[in-house]
Amino acid sequence: MSRLVLIDGSSYLYRAFHALPPLTAPDGSPSGALFGIVNMLRATLKENPDFTAFVVDASGPTFRDALYPEYKANRPPMPDELRAQVEPMMQIVEALGFPILRVSGVEADDVIGTLALQAHAAGIPVTISTGDKDFAQLVRPGITLTNTMTGSVLDDAGVFEKFGVRPDQVVDLLALMGDTVDNVPGVDKCGPKTAAKWLAEYGTLEAVIAGAEKIGGKIGENLRAALPRLPLNQQLVTIKTDVPLDQGPADLKLRARDVEALRGLYTRYGFNAALKELDGGAAAPARGAKAAAPAAAPEAAPAAELSAPGEYECVTTPDRLQHWLAQLAAAPLVAFDTETDSLDPMRANLVGLSFAIEAGKACYIPVGHDYPGAPAQLPRDSVLGALRPVLEDAGKAKLGQHGKYDLHVLRRHGVTVRGYAEDTMLESFVYNAGGLRHDMDTLAQKYLGYETIKYEQVAGKGAKQILFSQVALDDATKYAAEDADITLRLHQVLSAKLAAVPSLQSVYRDIEMPLVPVLERMEFTGVLVDVAELRRQSADLSQRMLAAQQRAHDIAGRAFNLDSPKQLGALLFEELKLPALVKTPTGAPSTNEEALEAIADQHELPRLILEYRGLAKLRNTYTDKLPEMVNPDTGRVHTSYHQAGAATGRLSSNDPNLQNIPIRTEDGRRIRTAFIAPPGKQIVACDYSQIELRIMAHLSEDPGLLRAFESGQDVHRATAAEVFGTTVDKVTGDQRRAAKAINFGLMYGMSAFGLARQLGIGRGEAQDYIALYFARYPGVRDYMERVRQQAREQGYVETVFGRRLQLNEIHSRNQAQRAGAERAAINAPMQGTAADIIKRAMVSVDAWLAGQGGRATMLMQVHDELVFEAEADFVDVLVPEVRRRMAAAAELKVALVVDVGTGKNWDEAH
Incomplete structure (x- = not known):
């Protein structure tokens, strides 16, 4: 699972300065704070974060200064010896490749808070690297604090243990205590224990204020004296989480390290351990690489011929084309690549092709460079x-x-490539799915020690970037021929690595490579979309949004902006006096979905706002956007599937993302009605039933779980009967819901806290449920412990078919990271096996379809579902064959069950 690490640079600079002795560099300049920062960043890099940022305070006042001019007024100026280390610190951070964020008008805390919640909303686990107690207010499942100087980690339980309050009470705790460092005066003589005691009794700052008269003694007097300033305190200590940012969490990838700059800085400041690590480690990704990644494990030095410069030829005459054709015909393996004028393969025009048959020698055949003065080229069609x-x-x-991209391009230009046998991206992905990015630039640097020419070097970047058809032939030849050459060299290295691990070679050879042409055909076929239906849905949604807006105005007695959280909050909580049952991380009343649901039974307006938002999301994300994605030449939507995305092997898709089309509401399901079959054809949807639970039964071999599936019972109802000690026919709806939450939750490492939250019960009751579950299904408990132990011993886990997921953090000293790796160890074999099964099914079904004269085509793969388009009178032939092949894609200890539906559109097929 991807992870975001946010580094509180401002906090660490001061902490390192005060915690370490006054070290000096060889030239006598101060270096103690720098030394601490460098060690902290090196430790962070060893944890291999997927996304990260080094966040520091910008110069100038912030919004808190406007609220309270005395804010931080008593802070002394930065010591000169610390000031001297700021600029070299930024140089080192920059050279290490960390994204550096500074935002004017807010503090670093606010930038971190905004990114943390954005990542949390996207399902990305977040680690905030800091020593600042204020960040405890952001902690929740999926967001933890780590202090790399002390090794401590704070999660929900840790916050309560340290402060005596829940994370959502930390803001109120700080408001009562005040903050002498920031010159925020709290209640006189009120320390953390007193503040925590009040919050334990009253729950919130507002309630403490309301009950101030009841608090006796001198401390009560102090509280009452401080009442006028407590709301301001609350604002000042609340971390802002809605800062407008140019970058989101997924944009915060490590850039390439500047090794030479680091070497100079480390040498200047005498950081010998870092220098030794730099010189002795793996080659760093080249600056400007398309997809820089955390430094991976060092590789053995490649053979000299694999890292040497190549010799490349530009083919522009018939005789040289014939020369290369003869070599291609005689070669046992041909590496090839295409150059085009678009990233969209369904619209790209071919500009040239490159080929390599031996390391270090390649050619480029231009067919579409059309800049003024371009040399004559061979005609595209004749080539x-x-x-x-x-x-x-x-x-x-x-x-x-x-190569799937290149297969598309060539198919659109009349050439159907056959014999596509090897793909270096997939070799790298299967060999080490989570170890690094799998783009050519990164792989060349890691496995060949070779720095490739970057696209920006030949085509420019930003607004000045030109199409490849405008690139001069000499530059184009060096860039394009190198692509084919490096691909061939990488294959020589990666194929040997896979051959050394037969199980991985089998995954690559039997699952991933046969799937490439299957996906290419699916993408090329696309799915027919009823644009008129989507327009009707958009119009309907717009009318209903307008009606909801008018109704909301009528109820409120005035106009207001339904899309403004500020205006909505003022209306709900100040004018209508509705209770603010959910707070934002800043401590303000929340107007998010959870908050509105919590008060929807107390007033008509919150439910109306929820309805309005749901309609707006469907319109903006789907009914308005999908028509724009329809290819004008085909009238179809052509998604792109990604094989090398999720480390578990799950396919993902984009443009559009088919996995996210909503199905939980009637309006959401209507979107699927626009995915239609042409006249005379039907949509057929074939979906594996509870496949991951079946895989869990297979892997755990638990007799009770196996028995539930073998009997054909509703497995959640059967589980409920076991856990709650009743008969299947007497299981209540709530009991089945709890059993379902346990069945699926345990596969994802859900804790008692998470289960309690999902079911709305106490943590103790949730723990009792889990204990009962394991008592009834001891094989599941034994499997989970067995796979954790395997992960600790081997550093990886495997699917039924031998796909591996490396777990680099399984021995991490960071408890949160280690726990995350253990959860992944339990879940990855099930998710990965499910991914392998449906991929095997797709290959099998596609092979059968090839002999059916085009009477049916495979259109989409979504989660555990395959979707087909078939001639109406062929459906009765298709369904049993697809069902048989999907069920036979794996031999498990329980049968694979496939649910099938048909209809004129995707929704009807469900």
Whole structure:
């Protein structure tokens, strides 16, 4: 699972300065704070975060200064010896490749808080690296604090243990205590224990204020004297979480390290351990790499010929084309690549092709460079005609890097590539799915020690970037021929690595490579979309939004902006006096979905706002956007599937993201009605039933779980009967819901806290449920412990078919990271096996469809579902064959069950 690490740079600079002795560099300049920062960043890099940022305070006043001019007024100026280390610190951070964030008008805390909640909303676990207690207010499941100087980690339980309050009470605790560092005066003589005691009794600052008259003694007098300033205190200590930012969490990837800059800085300041690590570690990704990644494990030095410069030829005459055609025809393996004028393969025009048959030698055949003064090139159609016998020969093995794109481009230009046998992106992905990015630039640096030419170097970047058709032939040849050459070199290295691990080679050879042409055909086919229906839905949603807006205005007695949380909060909580049952991380009354649901039974307006928001999301995300994605040449939507995305092997898709089309509401399901079959055809949806639970039964071999599936019972009802000690026919709806939450939750490492939250029960009761579950299904408990132990011993876990998920954090000293790795160890074999099964099914079904004369085509893969388009009179032939092949995609100890539906559109097929 991806992870975001946010580093509180401002906090660590001061802490390192005060915690470490006054060290000096060889030239006598101060270096103690720098030394602490460098060690902290090196420790962070060793944890291999997926996304990270180094956040520091910007110069100038913030909004808190406007609220309270005395804010931080008593802070002394920065010591000169610390000031001297700020600029070199930023140079080191920059050279290490960390994104650096400074935002004017707010503090670093606010930037971190905003990113943390954005990542949390996207399902990305967050670690905030800080020593600042204020960040405890952000902690929740999925957001933890770590102090790399002390090794301590704070989660929900840790916050309560340290402060005596829940994370959502930390803001109120700080408001009562005050903060001498920031010059925020609290209640006189009120320390953390007193503040925690009041909050334990009253719950919130507002309630403490309301009950101030009841608190006796001198401390009560002090509280009452401080009442006028407590609301302001609350504002000042609340971390802002809605800062407008140019970058989101997914944009915060490590850039390439500048090794030479680091070497100079480390040498200047005498950081010998860091220098030794730099010189002795793996080659760093080259600056400007398309997808820089955390430094991976060092690789053995490649053979000299694999890291040497290549010799490349630009083919512009018939005789040189014939020369290369002869070499391609004789070669056992042909590496190829295409150059185009678009990233969209369904619209890209071919600009040139490159080929390599031995390391260090490659050619580029330009066919579409059209800049003024461009040299004469061979006609595109004649080149493709000459290449067709090689490219369409199924007996001639071809190799690419993410070659599915190239297969698309060539198909659109009349060439159907056959014999696509190797793909370096997939070799890298199968060999180490989570270890690094799998783009060619990153792989070349890691496995070859070779720095590739970047696209920006030949085409420019930003607004000045030109199309590849405008790139000069000399530059284009060096760039394009290198692509084919490096792909061939990478294959020589990666194929040997896979051959050394037979189970991984089998995953690559039997699952991933056969799937490439299957996905390419699915993407090329696309799915027919009823644009008129989507327009009707958009119009209907707009009318209903307008009606909801008018109704809301009528209820409120005035107009207000339904999309403004500020205006909505003022209306609900100040004018209508509705209770603020949910707070934002800043301590303000929340107007999010959870908050509105909590008060929806007390007033008509919150329910109306929820209805309005749901309608707006459907319109803005789907009914308005999907028509824009329809290809004008085909009238269809052509999604792109990604094989090398999720480490578990799950396919993902984008443009559009088919996995996210909503199905929980009637309005959401209507979206699927726009995915239609042409006249005379039907949509057929085939969905694995509870596949991950079936895999859990297979892996755990628990007799009770196996028995529930073998009997054909509703497994959640059967589980409820076991856990609650009743008969299946007497299980209540709430008991089944609890059993379902346990069944699925345990596969994702859900704790008693998480189960309690999901079911709305106490943590003790949730723990009792889990204990009962394990008592009834001891095989599940034993499996979970067994797989954790395997992960600790081997550093990875495997699917039924041998796919591996490396767990680099399984031995982390960071408890939260280690716990995350253990949860992944339990879940990955099930998710990964499910991914392998449906991929195997797709290959099998596609092979059968190839012999059916085009009477049915596979359109989409969504979660555990395959969707087909079939001639109406062929459906009765298709369904049993697909069901049989999907069920036979794995031999488990319980049968795989496939649910099938048909209809004129995707929704009807459900």
